[in-house]
Amino acid sequence: MRFALLLLLLSSCSRDDQPVILGGRTMGTTWSLRMDAQARSIHQNDLQQQLDAWEAILSHWRPDSAISRFNASTSTDWIAVPAELVEVVGLAQQIGADTDHALDITIAPLIDLWGFGATGRRDTTPTDAEIADAKALCGWQHLQTRHDPPALRKPLPGLRINVSAVAEGWALDHLAQHLESSGLTHFLLEIGGEVLTRGEWRVGIQTPAAPPGESAQTLLIKDQAITTSGVYRQHFSVAGKEYAHVLDPRSGRPIEHALASVSVIHSSAAQADGFDTALLILGPDAGRRLAEKLGLRVVWFEREK
Secondary structure: OOOOOOEEEEEEOOOOOOOEEEEEEEOOEEEEEEEOOOOOOOOHHHHHHHHHHHHHHHOOOOOOOHHHHHHHOOOOOOEEOOHHHHHHHHHHHHHHHHOOOOOOOOOHHHHHHOOOOOOOOOOOOOOHHHHHHHHOOOOHHHOEEEEOOEEEEOOOOOOOOOOHHHHHHHHHHHHHHHHHHOOOOOEEEEEOOEEEEEOEEEEEEEOOOOOOOOEEEEEEEEOOEEEEEEOOOOEEEEOOEEEEOOEEOOOOEEOOOOEEEEEEEEOOHHHHHHHHHHHHHHOHHHHHHHHHHHOOEEEEEEOOO
16 A cells, blocks of 8 residues: 655646646545646546546455455456556556565555554554565466456466556546647646646645655656655554555565655656655665666655654
8 A cells, every 4th residue: 555645745846827726536535736827627527436446446445456366266267347447556566576575566465454544543563473464465477467358367266456556647647648639738746745737837745744744855757647645644653663655565564664754756647656656665775776777757855764
């Protein structure tokens, strides 16, 4: 699960008119669109309907969603799913392969075990045996995709997936394509703090754990996306120790290194969305080495000591 609410939307760089702002709720968070005042062909209801349709496919919080139905099945045969879900899973699997599988969307059993999923919070830490049992139900290598006809397959019957690490970014990319096909060329689109721009916009990155509105760094973003994954907004404490909601699939436990947040700037919001989670899991040393290898533009924040 991700919780990326670091980004502040500041201002357009190339328009004098006050922008039109549309917005609503999706995927358990909010969305907004800022565009030129003269852009009148874009209607909020149309965008909301599209986002609602994607949420009905990708939301692990909704028991009737396509992903929840796949998770509930114990069949090891091919299971028909919407093409959008196959696309999102394939994207996440590729990012996983590029990051030594620091990103692994099959860790849904671990997410639930630690109290960060739809099953609800917990006030005690799992036992070693519980973690081992949950890990036995995970593994990216047990998830297969098929595009024609669209389907997923899990040779491991108890395998469950959670695509929240890439879903918001994927939705941004596809919604941006819809807006561009409608003739819109200058806009800022945001879902849950993840941002995609067309044209130039100034975007501020919030200082970790700071009050809303306190920007640590302002960036000029043009025709790119910027997404953030952080550990300080959602966690729980046991016996005075805090446990972050970001889990390392290799250990089955919350990350404990010095990084507080990672922001990635990329032409694809979905790619940025997945990479920021993977880099946060890898930590400051391995994460920086991988970012350099992949040529990623990254902003790092470490926890206060």
